[in-house]
Every structure is written in C-alpha cells, then in structure tokens.
Amino acid sequence: MRFSVWDNPESEQVLRVMWMEGSSAALIADALRTSRNSVIGKVHRLGLSRTQRKPKVAKRPTRSRIAQPRPGEPVPFLKVKWFHCRAVLDQRGKDGLAVFCGQAKTIGSPWCVKHRRAFTAARVPS
Ligand SMILES: [Zn+2]
Incomplete structure (x- = not known):
C-alpha cells in the first residue's frame, strides 16, 4: 500500500x-x-x-526572538529548529498551524527517541 x-x-x-x-x-x-x-x-x-x-509586514515583537522554544516542549511550526524532533503532534498552535514534538532529535534521524521508536515500529510489517 x-x-x-x-x-x-x-x-x-x-x-x-x-x-x-x-x-x-x-x-x-x-x-x-x-x-x-x-x-x-x-x-x-x-x-x-x-x-x-x-x-511586507515585518512587524514582529522582539521578544519572540528571545523566547525560542527549547528541546523538550512542543514547538510551533514556525519556530522549529534543526535539533527539534519533527513528529507532528495531534494539536494546533496558537497560530493554527501544526505543532512539532520538540524533543531533541537523535543523531541520523529526524525524530526523538520516542518517535523514532514509534515510527520505526509502525513500518515493520506484521
Ligand atoms: Zn518526538
């Protein structure tokens, strides 16, 4: 399939x-x-x-630059960084966009330990 x-x-x-x-x-x-x-x-x-x-609207509050999400908490779509797990959570951010898991991802994988395990397990044919 x-x-x-x-x-x-x-x-x-x-x-x-x-x-x-x-x-x-x-x-x-x-x-x-x-x-x-x-x-x-x-x-x-x-x-x-x-x-x-x-x-044209480049009006962004300056504090949004300081308040960067850290690994471990859900990350709004537009704030996701290279080190964040890319698993999309079953919820929406304040901006109505998808929210990423936000855990630190594991080396060689776009996901954190938990999601890598979950996604890898889902792919194994039963
Ligand atoms: Zn994750």
Whole structure:
C-alpha cells in the first residue's frame, strides 16, 4: 500500500508555509517525511513562487526572538529548529498551524527517541 504525503491536507499547508519562509526543498521533505522530488513537484503543481516570499509586514515583537522554544516542549511550526524532533503532534498552535514534538532529535534521524521508536515500529510489517 502506498501512502502519499499529499493525501494529508496538513502537508500542503506545511509545504506552503515552509516554502514561503524560504526553507529548502530538502528541509521541507525532511519535515514531511517525503522525498525532495515530491516536494518540488508539489511546489510546481501549486504554482508557488519564491518571488513573493518577502511579506511586507515585518512587524514582529522582539521578544519572540528571545523566547525560542527549547528541546523538550512542543514547538510551533514556525519556530522549529534543526535539533527539534519533527513528529507532528495531534494539536494546533496558537497560530493554527501544526505543532512539532520538540524533543531533541537523535543523531541520523529526524525524530526523538520516542518517535523514532514509534515510527520505526509502525513500518515493520506484521
Ligand atoms: Zn518526538
């Protein structure tokens, strides 16, 4: 059985946001647990353009820069860092976007110990 990441409407939202934020296709692929080619193909199908990724409203409270999430707590979608686990939690942030697990991820894996175990176990055919 083949599952497409794009069957999930959340994935498209994640793609749009990350792409407009200037994330690389490889990074988005990592976050969505799909291939880079799949991301690029979807970007083209959606007609997303990098040229409009600079929003004019650059009004951000300065304290948001200080209040960076640390590993161990759920991370809002736009605050996720390279060291955060990329498991998407079953909840929404204040901005209405997906929330990541936020635990420190393990080396060689996009997930923390708990999620790596969960996702790896789910893939083993019974
Ligand atoms: Zn996790």
